[in-house]
Amino acid sequence: MKKLIALSLFLCSTLAIQAQDKHKIVFQLATGDEKEQASLIRQLNNVLNYWPDAEIEVVVHSGALEFMMTEKSVAKEAILKSLERGVTFAVCRNTMKGRNVKEEEIIQGAIFVPVGVAEIVLKQENGFSYIKAGY
Template structure:
């Protein structure tokens, strides 16, 4: 099973919930093949280097979770790829990436 988690909130509690869900999916006895977190809008803060959740992102990257950030959001917030945690990829548009993954059969989760 493939899963995409859509991280669009800048609210700490919602970000914490998103990370907890990802960790639970990794720990569960589920047949997870691919797990992707798409960060967009205020959710981009969660994948920014030096942020409060950098250690969580690094840990999840090490566990095989893929993270992608929305280029449109980076441009809107005047951020560069170098502002992201190492290992976070960039896609042109986060919503389009979520839709693309869903059409490929990924289950969609948005806490």
Template sequence: MTIRYRALFHLTETGKTGAILQTARNLLADMGDGVEVEVVAHGDGVKAFLLTGQYVDDVRNMSEQGVRFAVCANSIRAMTFARDDFPRSVEVVPSGISEIVRRQAESYAYIRL
């Protein structure tokens, strides 16, 4: 199936991680291969994707379904985390906000819960 839709989830609070992941799962269930999904975390949101976090299995499983996860390098540096603190399936981007701007310019629907 051809990608017809793109969705970008913006995560800034770890407390909203479960809701964002469930909403992304619902979107994938409804639209299947017709949607491309990315979750971008910065600020406190990067903590949700730590290897020691409660969502590590969700991130792995959703990555296998094609969901892209990205964390902000500025945020992880400010919080004194390192690349090795995150699963390999999570990409570190130079700036979370810049990633969001780029994706919106590429016609991704912006979603923030």
């Protein structure tokens, strides 16, 4: 009887853990290289096709700022589609300040974080898996 109770408790706890298990991923994009940016979009689509309910944040900083700029982004349509699928794009205010870029110049729907690298650390501390975008 004790073995049956122990097995039942084990199975219930395993199912509860699996039910809570949502994939959380933070991507870092810090390059202006358009091929690597295109690779990021493919990676996002691949992950979302496999895990449609994954929680994904892309932290954009440094050389990747133009990727998120309304008038300069070559990936604007793909970014908008990713936003519709629930991807969060977090743009580094430090990078924006250094380049004198205002919020109004960034694709609508993005969020802003004080320091891109610190945002990545915070996400990892909160259980997100880290992926450096590109190839």
